Amino acid sequence: MSNDEVGLFGIVFAVLGGAIRVGTPFLFVSLGECLTERSGRINLGLEGNLIMGAMLAYGVSYGSGSPWLGVAAAAGAGAMLGVVHALLCQQARVNDIAVGIALMLFGTGLAFFWGKPFIQPSAPHLPSLSLGAWSDSPALRSALEINVLFIVGVLLAPLLAWFFRNARWGLNVRCVGESTEAAMAMGLNVNRVRLLSTMAGGALAGIGGSFLSLYYPGSWNEGLSSGQGLMAVALVIFARWDPVKCVYASLLFGGAAALGPALQSVGITWGYYLFNAAPYVLTLAIMIATSSAKRRLPGLPGVFSNLK
Amino acid sequence: MMRYLESFAIPVGALLVSLLLFGLFITVAGVNPFDVFASIYRGAFGSWFAWQDTLVRAAPLMLTALCTALPARAGLIVIGGEGAVVVGGFFAALIGIVLNGVFPPFLVILGMMLVAAVAGAVWIGAVGALRHLRGVNETISSLLLNYIAIALLNFFVVGMLKDPATLNKPSTYPIGDANMLGAMGSSSIHWGLGIGIIVCVVLWFLMRRTTFGFGVDVVGGNVRAAQLTGLPVGRLIITACALGGAAAGIAGMIEVAAVHGRANTSLNAGYGYAGILVAFLARHNPLAIIPVAILLGGIRASGGVLQRAHDLPDATTLVMQGIIFVVILASEALYGRLRWLQPKAQPA
Numbered sequence: 298m299s300n301d302e303v304g305l306f307g308i309v310f311a312v313l314g315g316a317i318r319v320g321t322p323f324l325f326v327s328l329g330e331c332l333t334e335r336s337g338r339i340n341l342g343l344e345g346n347l348i349m350g351a352m353l354a355y356g357v358s359y360g361s362g363s364p365w366l367g368v369a370a371a372a373g374a375g376a377m378l379g380v381v382h383a384l385l386c387q388q389a390r391v392n393d394i395a396v397g398i399a400l401m402l403f404g405t406g407l408a409f410f411w412g413k414p415f416i417q418p419s420a421p422h423l424p425s426l427s428l429g430a431w432s433d434s435p436a437l438r439s440a441l442e443i444n445v446l447f448i449v450g451v452l453l454a455p456l457l458a459w460f461f462r463n464a465r466w467g468l469n470v471r472c473v474g475e476s477t478e479a480a481m482a483m484g485l486n487v488n489r490v491r492l493l494s495t496m497a498g499g500a501l502a503g504i505g506g507s508f509l510s511l512y513y514p515g516s517w518n519e520g521l522s523s524g525q526g527l528m529a530v531a532l533v534i535f536a537r538w539d540p541v542k543c544v545y546a547s548l549l550f551g552g553a554a555a556l557g558p559a560l561q562s563v564g565i566t567w568g569y570y571l572f573n574a575a576p577y578v579l580t581l582a583i584m585i586a587t588s589s590a591k592r593r594l595p596g597l598p599g600v601f602s603n604l605k
Numbered sequence: 606m607m608r609y610l611e612s613f614a615i616p617v618g619a620l621l622v623s624l625l626l627f628g629l630f631i632t633v634a635g636v637n638p639f640d641v642f643a644s645i646y647r648g649a650f651g652s653w654f655a656w657q658d659t660l661v662r663a664a665p666l667m668l669t670a671l672c673t674a675l676p677a678r679a680g681l682i683v684i685g686g687e688g689a690v691v692v693g694g695f696f697a698a699l700i701g702i703v704l705n706g707v708f709p710p711f712l713v714i715l716g717m718m719l720v721a722a723v724a725g726a727v728w729i730g731a732v733g734a735l736r737h738l739r740g741v742n743e744t745i746s747s748l749l750l751n752y753i754a755i756a757l758l759n760f761f762v763v764g765m766l767k768d769p770a771t772l773n774k775p776s777t778y779p780i781g782d783a784n785m786l787g788a789m790g791s792s793s794i795h796w797g798l799g800i801g802i803i804v805c806v807v808l809w810f811l812m813r814r815t816t817f818g819f820g821v822d823v824v825g826g827n828v829r830a831a832q833l834t835g836l837p838v839g840r841l842i843i844t845a846c847a848l849g850g851a852a853a854g855i856a857g858m859i860e861v862a863a864v865h866g867r868a869n870t871s872l873n874a875g876y877g878y879a880g881i882l883v884a885f886l887a888r889h890n891p892l893a894i895i896p897v898a899i900l901l902g903g904i905r906a907s908g909g910v911l912q913r914a915h916d917l918p919d920a921t922t923l924v925m926q927g928i929i930f931v932v933i934l935a936s937e938a939l940y941g942r943l944r945w946l947q948p949k950a951q952p953a
Contacts (some may be wrong), residue, residue: 385935391934395934399930399933400683404927410921568760589740
């Protein structure tokens with residue numbers, strides 16, 4: 298094998314592994330956002346849930362020695378921020394997008410405020426499965442070092458799709474998201490359905506944050522998140538409000554984000570910072586290509602049709 | 606005056622409620638809230654020195670707030686101020702480096718300001734155009750553009766435009782001391798504050814006293830009605846976005862020409878995001894943005910004092926801003942509900 302081939306395979310494996318590692322937080326926030334938006338609300342504040350989840354997961358894991366307890370704490374904190382979002386948004390004339398921005402600021406502030414003592418110490422990490430143990434290639438082995446949370450997320454996606462299609466509660470969520478009036482006529486408590494959806498969506502985003510601090514990059518600091526929570530909204534549009542497509546979208550984004558570091562690892566440093574923009578340029582390009590000024594996006598929950 | 610009572614009393618009331626909540630938070634954190642409030646006042650408005658720091662921080666906030674406020678009047682939620690600051694600052698630095706020594710400083714400064722405004726206007730104008738022509742969600746696209754702007758800045762700052770003399774913090778070559786915006790009078794406040802206030806007043810006049818501004822408000826109130834009355838909806842939306850972007854671009858130019866002297870990653874220091882809060886607090890009124898920006902500039906300026914005097918993390922001011930933002934938004938629900946704030950019915 299020539300050197301060039303090793304380099305090329307190296308890039309492919311690094312991007313593949315990066316897609317999974319970097320994509321996992323994207324997966325959880327996009328699934329959470331998907332659930333929330335299907336109920337007819339947009340939560341732009343998942344960035345706050347993510348950072349809060351990352352901080353709390355790290356702190357709890359450090360204090361208790363159990364990373365899974367940390368994940369649970371992150372989910373709890375995310376759920377609480379989701380409840381605040383839902384309660385504020387059900388008031389008259391309160392704009393859900395603006396509340397999202399406000400809660401992002403609030404959640405980030407709280408996480409930085411309480412997270413100061415956890416910047417130095419190292420906490421126990423989440424376990425991973427070595428699916429590449431059969432291979433001789435260290436690049437492939439490290440690419441197939443799969444974290445348990447990723448597998449949980451991948452299994453959660455079809456489960457959520459099934460929930461929307463077949464479960465009574467899932468149908469209720471969709472009904473509330475399609476038409477507030479129809480849901481009220483059916484006797485559904487619209488606010489409660491949205492509250493529970495935003496709460497569960499917030500919890501998922503919190504779990505996504507715990508992955509950041511407890512696995513990859515695997516420590517708590519104030520520059521941990523680079524807008525993964527904010528990107529969730531774009532991802533869900535890209536995935537057409539379909540949980541299974543959220544998996545593909547997250548992997549694509551993770552891969553795009555891993556491109557720069559992957560090229561750097563084989564010695565190509567030119568344009569490293571330009572490649573940092575790759576996931577954002579990709580999202581923007583896809584949104585421009587798929588949006589339309591005239592027709593409704595396929596899959597868009599009905600209550601948003603007047604916003605678009 | 607009764608007409609304005611509600612739009613004054615509710616934000617002030619909300620501000621007091623958020624101070625109360627912040628006080629509770631501080632108490633839980635184990636610090637005496639009254640001491641903290643006293644420190645915030647001291648750090649923000651307690652001395653001429655503190656005032657100068659506050660006003661210098663308020664200048665870019667005024668301009669970035671306009672980047673959210675103007676599109677908001679047309680019904681768009683744009684959060685791309687951060688990116689427009691970066692783009693404006695970058696192009697201002699570029700022009701400054703190229704024209705340094707070629708033209709007199711006055712022309713160089715004017716050129717930097719113009720180019721920064723155009724760069725910001727194109728950046729956010731594109732967001733409005735994408736929204737109008739392709740139906741692309743403006744909140745998301747403006748957010749994505751923030752990250753793209755920062756990546757581009759990093760690319761050029763560590764790449765072809767890097768001044769080899771800047772090691773710790775990669776920066777572009779300097780624009781030259783002669784081309785810096787000076788201080789106003791004998792203070793240490795640079796002319797950015799003057800520019801910010803002038804831009805706010807001019808845009809207030811444009812938005813509240815001209816047919817253009819009225820048209821934008823109609824589009825923001827009801828797009829269908831605007832279309833039916835034959836208003837050029839697309840042009841109004843794109844112009845409102847472009848004007849907001851131009852303001853944020855000038856903020857970037859001020860950061861370069863009055864503070865850093867060159868473009869570097871200090872441009873994305875969060876002024877764009879804080880501007881969103883200022884815009885919502887001021888209810889998207891360009892004139893109200895001036896005092897709100899000063900208030901918020903003061904809160905941000907007091908972070909250092911809180912750290913030194915009470916050993917509180919610098920994120921304390923972030924928590925306070927978050928609480929204020931949440932409470933202000935929640936208070937939107939009160940408009941029209943409080944009987945004693947409504948204007949009395951005119952006798953027929």
